[in-house]
Amino acid sequence: MKTYFGRKTCPECRMSYDIAAPECPNCHHRNDEPELDALFGHHVRIGPIRQLVFFGIGLAGLLLLNLIATIIFEVVAISNNPGMSQAELIDYMSTPGINLGVSSISYIALFAIFGLLLWVNWKQVGKSFLGWKPYVAALVGLGVLYGFGVLYSLLLQGIYGAAGRPLPGVNGNERALREMTVMSPALALIVFGVVGPFCEEMTYRVGLFGFLSRLGRIWAYVLTALIFGFIHFGWRTIGTDAFFDELANIPPYIFAGIAFGFLYDRYGFAASFMAHTANNLISLALTASGKQ
Ligand SMILES: [Zn+2]
Known part of the structure; x- marks a missing residue:
């Protein structure tokens, strides 16, 4: 090939x-x-090196930004309260407010970095929003995602019911997100509803999917979906009971990875970004209104 x-x-x-x-x-x-x-x-046409840089920045860059933001919050906390014990600091750092602060700073900084990296390609990104196709594609994609979600939860109910086990809870990623959303809905909608999906689409579709497409479509679909799925996995649960709940939560992420990949591949950046952002905004809005 x-x-x-x-x-x-x-x-x-x-x-x-x-x-x-x-x-x-x-x-x-x-x-x-x-x-x-x-x-x-339909892709954002950047060179292979820049595709790898987009993927690397979205993955390692985000971790580094998280670390920097965490250190800033710790330094401020310690200077405001010098008598704080190690345990008190750990408790304080895991409150929803601090989590939201760290996530907001990292995602907004990453958004700015992608903005600079896109440079001459902003026009291509903007062009992908023209015409009616990306909007219809995003809407259909969103419907397919919800359809899969319903079928998958029925399947889980069947399996867990037959085994006489309680249904798996939401995974750690999702739980932390809900706490932050209830605390500050407006900021959570901007950061996790719009800025986060934009950064993830730049990382996984423009960067990773684009790069792997050079090897062949099948590689792009399979590897991007797997990596997208396991990036949302709580590795710290290995060896605990929560591990199986994390595992049960993986297929929807993998399915979403395939769906966003298809939208990007066939209808462009606007389609995958809008489906991703709409999916997150709906879920965040339900959490904020106390319905989920
Ligand atoms: Zn020439």
């Missing part, structure tokens, strides 16, 4: 450029490989 790494030489100006790019970045002569539009036509 043909892969799309490496560079080609522009027949017009002799400059070498990314083999999967839509045109020569120097003289704008069209890259005339006929299959490119079918393969990458």
Whole structure:
């Protein structure tokens, strides 16, 4: 199977450029490989190095930003209350307010970094919002996601019911999110409803999915969905009872990874971003109104 790494030489100006790019970045002569539009036509067309950078920044960069924000909050807490014991500090740092502060600072900083990294590609991102297709695709995608959610919860009820076990609770990721949302709904809607999905779409679709598509579509779908699923997994629950609840919560994330991948691949950034953001906003709004 043909892969799309490496560079080609522009027949017009002799400059070498990314083999999967839509045109020569120097003289704008069209890259005339006929299959490119079918393969990458709806993607945000950035080079393979930048695709890896997007993925790396979204993954390791977010962890680093989290760490920096955590240290800032700890330093402030200790300077305001020098007599604080280690245990008191740990308790204080795990309150919803501090969690929300750390998440907000990290996600907003990551959003700004992606904004700078996109630079000349903002136009492409903006263009993906034109026309009616991405909106309809996002809406249908959202419906499919909810359909899967309903079927999966029926399946879990069946399995757990037959085994005589109580249904798995929400996973740790979800629980922390709910506490923060109840505390400060407006900030949670902005950070987890809009900024978070934007950063995740840049990381997993523009970065990871785009890079793996150069190997072939199947690699992009399978690996992105698996990584997207296991990134939402609470690894600290290994060896505890909560481990099985975490495991039971994985398939919906993997399914969401496939669905967002399909929307990005076939309808562009706007479609996967809008489906992702709408999905999160609905769930956050239900939590904030006390219905979930
Ligand atoms: Zn050229």
